[in-house]
Amino acid sequence: MRNRFEHVLGVRTAVLTAAVMLAAGCGGGGQRTGSAQERPSAALQQATTYTTLQGLPQEQASPATGDGTVVHPTAPLPVSATPGGPPVAILPDKQLGSPTWVPVVETKPGWQQVLLPSRPNRTTGWIPSGDDKLKSARSTYVIKVDTSERRLVIVNSGRKVGTWTVAVGASNTPTPPGRTFLLASLAPSKPTYSPIILPVGAHSETLDTFGGGPGTVAFHGWPQKSVFGQAVTHGCVRVPADALKALSRVPLGTPVLVTA
Amino acid sequence: MRLTHVAKYAVVAGAVATPLAISAPASYASTDGTGSAYALAATGVVPIGPISPVHVTTGQQPTRKSLVEVPPNPIIEASVLNAAAAPGYARASVADVRLIKARLAASLVTAKCTPNGGKSSLVKAFLNGKKLDVSAPPNTTIAVAPENVAAPHIVKVVINKQVDNPDGTLTVTAIEVTVSLGPAKTETISIASANCGSRPNEATPPSGPAAPPSAPSNEPPGTAPQPTPVTGDLPVTG
Numbered sequence: 001m002r003n004r005f006e007h008v009l010g011v012r013t014a015v016l017t018a019a020v021m022l023a024a025g026c027g028g029g030g031q032r033t034g035s036a037q038e039r040p041s042a043a044l045q046q047a048t049t050y051t052t053l054q055g056l057p058q059e060q061a062s063p064a065t066g067d068g069t070v071v072h073p074t075a076p077l078p079v080s081a082t083p084g085g086p087p088v089a090i091l092p093d094k095q096l097g098s099p100t101w102v103p104v105v106e107t108k109p110g111w112q113q114v115l116l117p118s119r120p121n122r123t124t125g126w127i128p129s130g131d132d133k134l135k136s137a138r139s140t141y142v143i144k145v146d147t148s149e150r151r152l153v154i155v156n157s158g159r160k161v162g163t164w165t166v167a168v169g170a171s172n173t174p175t176p177p178g179r180t181f182l183l184a185s186l187a188p189s190k191p192t193y194s195p196i197i198l199p200v201g202a203h204s205e206t207l208d209t210f211g212g213g214p215g216t217v218a219f220h221g222w223p224q225k226s227v228f229g230q231a232v233t234h235g236c237v238r239v240p241a242d243a244l245k246a247l248s249r250v251p252l253g254t255p256v257l258v259t260a
Numbered sequence: 261m262r263l264t265h266v267a268k269y270a271v272v273a274g275a276v277a278t279p280l281a282i283s284a285p286a287s288y289a290s291t292d293g294t295g296s297a298y299a300l301a302a303t304g305v306v307p308i309g310p311i312s313p314v315h316v317t318t319g320q321q322p323t324r325k326s327l328v329e330v331p332p333n334p335i336i337e338a339s340v341l342n343a344a345a346a347p348g349y350a351r352a353s354v355a356d357v358r359l360i361k362a363r364l365a366a367s368l369v370t371a372k373c374t375p376n377g378g379k380s381s382l383v384k385a386f387l388n389g390k391k392l393d394v395s396a397p398p399n400t401t402i403a404v405a406p407e408n409v410a411a412p413h414i415v416k417v418v419i420n421k422q423v424d425n426p427d428g429t430l431t432v433t434a435i436e437v438t439v440s441l442g443p444a445k446t447e448t449i450s451i452a453s454a455n456c457g458s459r460p461n462e463a464t465p466p467s468g469p470a471a472p473p474s475a476p477s478n479e480p481p482g483t484a485p486q487p488t489p490v491t492g493d494l495p496v497t498g
Contacts, residue, residue, distance in 0.1 A: 070484045096494055098488075107319065138483055186494060199494055213494050250486075250487075
């Protein structure tokens, strides 16, 4: 990954950065620095978009959509690599200021395996399911992104809410495939390219950082409609205004399935 | 005498239990949400229960509780107190109900909550000697004047009480009776109460033209909330 990253930066930085700056884009360009806000310490690491967690199982490719169960810890919860195993991370009750909601991908008696928002992509962990600090709910939505077709589909209770042509990651900074989830709903204090940013649990696999952030992939709007239908982003999915409006109503924790 | 009663209760219990047991596999298979029920509860001067409380949520197995007879108390006599719940479904029933000091009695009182709505039924139910409907419309309220010598203790009776709760669930209580036990002393007795939620979207009626389509209060119960954007910045991979 580092080689690809350096290649991207070394060869294409000027072009990429210029393009991003011109378009008032997502943060201002890739950077080589490590994740500035990563917080390794003697204490357990937090499962957030800023951290890289080691020793936890990664979900395999081609997952099912699941039953829509999403859970919200009302207080930080320990995360284990196996049901009943020792804690290896902490799932905080908030992500980027929004309440933490993560999808359940597997259950065992007393334990639930959830997708986590940390690197590497598709990292999961087991949390105790009987904990009174854990709220359970169900999202009836599924968000599907087909990067080949450059198409976004929102499904609610098995019915299509809408289909939109979107912009996806360019060939050298692709939108990572696999299952992730809606992580947060952000209203930028000074919106430039989108009134709402909807980060997901996945990160770019070719950019370690981007614009000072940890390379988090997101849904957001874009001022120029000409981008829709093209593979031009650094991993994010740029969507038309009405798609953004529909996405902003989808509960956090809702699965996002990205297929190539 | 006691033996006879127990034998009778066992028969009634079987009759009450059977419909839910038979319908369970087909109905529960693909349903999510919560289901909870209790057979009897009273609040006020003499708190009782809830008796046979059950609660399940998505992914859990159907469950049920039964009690042969309500413990001795000055308020109510009842037997075969059943409650059963499955995700999205709930049911409660009580047999041989008799309010002490009030002329309200019923052979069988049942409340049911399903994704398609709620329902109550009363078998051989009488209030002040008058027979009550087997299937009264929702929230049938019978007010009884305090000076009514025939029922000096009853203040109000609601049959087939149905409440749409703020969390989106529905509560069906077959009979709710408010009884006066003296100056400023009231007792509210709920007989057979079932609560369920997360009805499939298809079964959720439209909220009316004035309501926004995405209002959280119209969401099915147990549904994850619509997010509220928080002010914040994260440089993402635009």
